[in-house]
Every structure is written in C-alpha cells, then in structure tokens.
Amino acid sequence: MKESNKQLGRGTIYIYIESVAAMIFGYIFWIILSRIGTIEIIGTFSAIVSLAGIFSVIASFGIPEGNQRFLGKFFYQQKLSDAKIFVKSSLVLVCAGIILCTLLILILSDWIYTVFTFDFRLIVALIMLIASYTIFLLFHSIVISSLRTKILPTTMVASWIVRIVLASLMISVGVGVVGVAIAYTFGYIISCLILGIAIIMILKYANHSRSEASLSSATKDVSVSSLASWIPDLIMTIGIQLGTVVVFGTYGSNEAGLYFISLIIVTGISSVVHSIFTIALPALSSMIDGRKKFAWHTIRLSTIISLPFTSSLIFYSKDILQLIGQDYIEGSLSLQILLLSMLPTAVQSGIGSLVYSYGHYRKFLVIGLGASIPRVALYFLLVPIYGSTGASLAYTIGAIIGFAVSIVIAKRIGMLIFWKDLLLIFFIPMTLALVLSYLHVNYILAIIATIIGSNVLFFKLQILTSADIKYSLEILPERISSRISMLLTRYSRK
Template identity: 25%
Template sequence: MAVALPKNFSEVRHHLQEPLIRNSFFIMASSLVAAGFGFFFWMIAARLYSQADVGIATALMSSMGLLILISRLGLDQSVIRFFPSRDKNRVLGTALLVPTAVALGAGLIFIAAVDVISPELTIVKTVAPLYLAFLGTYSITWVFEGAFNALRKSEHYFTLNLLYGSRILFLPPLIFLGAMGIFSAYGLSFVLGLILSLFLLSRCSVRPALCVDRVFLREAWQFSAGAYIAGILMSAPNMVIPIMVLHVLGAESTASYYITYAIVSILFMIPYAFTTSLFVEGSHGGEMKRSVFRTLASMFALLIPAIIGLSLFGEQILNLIGKDYVEGMALLRVLAFSAIFVSVCQTFISIAKVRNDLRSLIVISSFVSVALLGLGFTLMHLFGLIGMGYAWLITYVLGTILVVLILKRKGWI
C-alpha cells in the first residue's frame, strides 16, 4: 500500500524541483565545489611553492581573467538571454568565435606591452605560446559554462567544476617551474574542461556551429553592449586588485589577499548562484516579483549562517594553508560581512538585465567599480592590506543604498 507523504514534505520537494531553486542549487554546489578545490589547491601550492611564487602566479591568473572579461563583448550574457528563442548552435558558435578571437588579440597586446603595464609580470614574455593557449581555452570554457546554465542543465556546470579540481594533481610534478608551475596547473584544468564540455553539450543535442551569425549579433548587440560594459565594470576589480596589491604592497601581500579572497569567495558564490538562476528564469518568462522574493529569502537563509561560521573559524582555515596567511584574518572578517551588501547589488543587476534596464545596470556597476578601485588604492596606502577590506565594505554599503534609491524612483518597491 502506498504511503502518503506529509503535505509539508511534498511542498518542500516541489519547491526544490522548480527550475529557479534547482538551478540555483547546482550553481551554488558548483561554486562550493570550486571553492573547496580552490582551498586545497592554494593550501598545497602555499606549502610546495614560495609565497613570492604564489603572488606572481595569482597576478598572472588575474591578468588572464581580465583579458577574458574584456573580450566577452557581452555575448556570454546574450547566450542566456537569447537561447530560448534562437538557434542554439549558431548562437553558441558566435559567442565562442568572436570573443575568443578578441581575447587572443588582447593577449598579444598584453604580452607586447607588459613592460609598461605590469613590469612584475615580464615572465609572461618567456611563455607567450603557453599563455595564449590557456587564454583561448579559458575563453571557450567560460562560454560553455554559461550555455549549461542557459539550457537549465546546471548539473553539467557542476560536473565541469568537479573536473577543474584536477588542477591540484598537477601541482607536485610542476614544482620545478616555480610560479609557472602553479599557472600551468590552473591552465591544464581548462584543457580537460574543454574536452568534457564538448561531450556534455553533444548529449544536450547542442553542437556549436563554426560560423558567425550576423543577424544574431545585430539583434543581441543592444543588450550585449550594456551587459558587456556592466560586466567589465563589476568584474574588472576582481582581476585588477591582485595586480594593484602587487604594485602597492608586494608579492607576499598579494598572496595573502588572494588566498583570503579565495576563502571568502565561498560566500560570494551564494548570491552569484541565486542571481544567475534568477536571470535565467526571467529570460524564460518567469514571474519576476515572486522570483525575486524567493531568491532573496533563500539567499539570506544560507548566507547569514555562512558569514557567522566563516568569521568564527576563518583563522583555523587560514592556518591550515600556512602561518604566513593568518595575518589576513581581519581582512577575511570585513570581506565576509560585505557579502550581505554584495548580494543586494547582485540581485538588482539580474533584475535590470531581465527588464533590459541598461541605464540602471551601468549606473550601479560604474559606481561599484570606480568606488572599489579608488577606495582600495587609497585605503591600502593608509592602512595596508586591511584597507582593501574597508574598500569592499564601504563600496557595497553605498551601492546598496543606491540600489534602494533606484528601485524607489522606478516604483519597483
């Protein structure tokens, strides 16, 4: 005889099976897996390599991330926005070919001008072919990650992040390369990710067309342009800050900042997961007001306990990586608390994307970018590394206030 499920259990199960929550779960699980592997990656790297090597490697990786960000042209966001209504193969092929070509061109310029842009990274000239190969692979896998989310197949995104954990295995055999050993371990995981992504996409009956869909480019450009500018403004500080810390405070402080930020990024992944899923559901025509409230409620239910836990046990976590990194504990606590305000800003950005409110999107992203970099540079000179934490908190508190003012002016609240 069948056993009736309690009503409340059935409602919970139904809630978890809804696309918004289900995809949020897998995106968040992917982020947590990435953070977990990232923790062990940096813990092992810190024990096998010198702190200076870790600092140089993180700056190299940040430079590559910045080039990827610049080359997106907003097309990674357009994949999510236009997948439901256009030929997926042509959209994906266009979103791969155009940005990757731009990324490689930007990479060549960076290598040629590195003596002027960042003299501390002149090592990139000696490994230019490898740097460009990893850059191209990173560019392609970045688009594939967005495609899995757009397909509502975030479980494949989760699988991909599991594979990225393989970078840990490359650290010991590459130790003789110093900073380039860490960088190569990072890049090789993207090569494996590219192979797996092609296989998983084929199972979804998606095969990127090796062509540029000019009609799609024209239709997507208005949306892509705004999303591109906003994406650069919001993400560029994450790529620029390690290079800025290297310039202001040196390689050791850069390593300390990067390790601390990598740990706190576990918290930032919670709003990223839920707001990405909110954007996907809004693009598929989901009811926005209800989705926004459910997103905020679910997000804070996880975020607040996580902030408390990380603040209490952060010192032990840093100590596991290395005694030299415990000095980042004050920075960790400030960054952790700022996650509350980061989540509000990220939610607003997803709302603005769905509503195609490009003006508000650019206003909030411009404010965050300029304030974070400007305050970070100033406060690091005054207070050292903790100054970067103060910059994060002040920027996102003011950003949250700006979000509330915009929402009131538009009558959305």
C-alpha cells in the same frame, strides 16, 4: 508550463551544486598549494589569475551573457539549427577577442615586465590562461542555455582534481609559478573538452532542420545583445580583481598573497550566493506579476544561507587562515573586513537581478558603477598606505556604496525592503558567533553551532518559514522533497 518550470528547476539546481563544488575544491587547491609552495609563488600566481580574469572579460565581449537570450529560446523551441549558427558566431567572436587581447598583451609586454616583473614565460602562461578561461565561459553559457546542466558539477570536480594533481607535481619538480599557472590552465582545458563534447551531443541533430538565421545576422545580433552586459561585467570584474593587482604592484608577491587568499575565501562564498541569483533570474524574467516579492524572497534566502557561515569566519578568521599556513595568519584582518561585504553584496545582487529582469539596463549599470568606481579609486588611495588591509577596506566600502545605490533604485521602482528581517538575519548569527568566540569554543564546533542556532532562531521568529523551504525543495527529486516536507510538517505542528 508546469513541466517546463520543473525542467528549469532541475537544470538550475546543478548550477548551485557546481558553485558549491567549486568553492570546496578551490579551497582544497589553495590549502595544498600553500602547504607545498611559498607565499611568493601564491602572490605572483594571484596577480596572474587577477589579470587573466580582467582580460578574459575583455576578450569575451560579453558574448557568454549576450548569446543566452537567443540560445535559451532556440533550445526551448528545439530550433537546433538556429542554435548551432549562434554557437558558431559566438565562438568566432570570442576567438577574435582572444587574438586581440593576445596582441595587446604582447604590445604591453615591456610595461608588464616593468610593473609586475613578469618575464616572457609568465606572459605566455597569462595568455594561455586567458584563452582557456574565455572559451570555458562561452561553453559554460551554452550548456546553461540548453538547461542540460547535469554535466556541470562533474566537469567542475574533474577540472579541480587535474589542477590539484598537476600543480602539486609542478611545484615538487621545482617549476614554480609558471608550472602552477600551466596546471591551472589545464583545468580549464579539461572543462572545455568535456563541455565541448556535451555541446556537440546537444547539437548533433541540428542538421535535420533548416536554419532561419545566417552566420552574419547571428554575429550581428549576438554582438548587439552582448554590449548590454559586457560593460557592467567588465566594471564588476575590475572592481574585484584590481585590488590584487594593485597590492602586487605596490608591495610585491608576499602582501598580494595575503590579500588574495582572503579574497578567494570571500569570493568562493559569494559565488554560491551569486548562483542563487543566477537560478532566480530566468524565473524573474518570465514573471508578469510578483517579481519584486520574489526578488526579496531570493535576497532573504541568500542571506540566510550565507551570513551564519560568514559570521563565524569573522570571529575565527585566524583559525581558518591557519589551515592554509602560518604565514597567512597576519591576513586575518583583511579577511574580516572582506567578510563584512557579504550582506551588502547579496542585497545589491538581488536588486540588480530584479532590475535586469525588467530590462532596465541603465539602472543595472548604475548599480555596478556605484560599487566599482569607489572601489577602484580607493584601491589606489588606500593600498599604498595600508597594504592588503587597504585593499580589503576599498572592496568593502565599494560594496556598501553599491548597496546604498541599489537601495535608492529599489525605492524608485517600488520594491519593499523588510529591514527588520534583514537586520535580524545580520545580527543573530553575528551575536551567536561573538558569544562562542568569547567562550573560546573550537572553531569547527562554533561554525556548526552558529549555522544551526541561527536557522533555528530564524525559524522560530518566522524569518524562515516551512513554506520557504518547501518552495526551495520543489526543484529536488520528488522522493527527496516529499520526505523532507513531511519532516517539516511534523516539526511545525510541535
């Protein structure tokens, strides 16, 4: 059991590294793109990416999540022939979903042109992006189920390098937004090729054992399992991506570009936080006792990691957006409002992971609906009045309502929320960042000072303990974790 837990830890740490790499290289991509392209290109491309995100979840049918329940067990038990059957059935279902979505988009092409002014070239680029991203999601989930995730960070870095190089070339030769969309799609194609080879290598010994499952039964099992996660995922994705689409349809590409860049910054940080809960979910699901305590522990650590950084960005939003380009500085208010959603989103995600680990799918759905329904309704209400700022308000208000719903559900299942710790985690970095901003400290120094100062105070106030850090270090190689643990022990004695 101990060895399997170590394997789980070694596997899941690469998911976290992948998320951090995606955030860093994603920011580099958008900074370069904004420097060499126009805000119109960014705005139009943002609408394509947002629509592709929504349609990809529709096309996937929830298969990337639903198949993990079976594949995880088969890989753990070394039943590779059964795993191969389920991989095939998942691929068949996803390809069917891609074909259906393609037909739907072609049927709606006149409406898409009327609302978004997407010509046929952009519609083809949209379909290519949907197909590549959907298959990437499937292959990514299969690799995660195998716990052989060491390839994920390398794959992510390679895909972003391809995007950066190709997008730069496309814009330099004057291809415009179609070229950027093709470059972005090629990033996913590269990822699919690398992950596809990795999956083939994982399953290469599958023919040496007899499968107990048939393709038809596997398809049925995966379909039923996937429905439980498909609707919540679709609701969540619509809640996040629809804002850009509504802004683009109402105000055009310039305003959509302002909002989308701010959203990219926030969702990049959120993806790192979400990876922590992705890492925690298998552990939560395998526990008999202590799930609620572990869920709170995960929420606390995720907010300790994210809030010092996001607090700095709130007070230095103009400096951050200036890195992307002068045209984006006026989107600083949108960025500030979006960053305020980080705390409620982290708490909501932690409670959602706990509820999902218990198998309470209806409660999990209620949490998702609590955030997404108000968010979607407010997009249509606030965006026509306030533009990108209205979209940011809708996003953050939705997060706060989802937070309130998750707190009610946490109370019903008997989970304790330590409000004193949570409030200190919120106000300490906010206060430090406010003071540094008032003193006109350089934004780079202020961000570093806020992160270090906040964590020192967390440590002094016992919000963050050496035991927390030692627990987190268990998934690292022993030589690294033992040296850090020795340093922490010496520091705690002083």
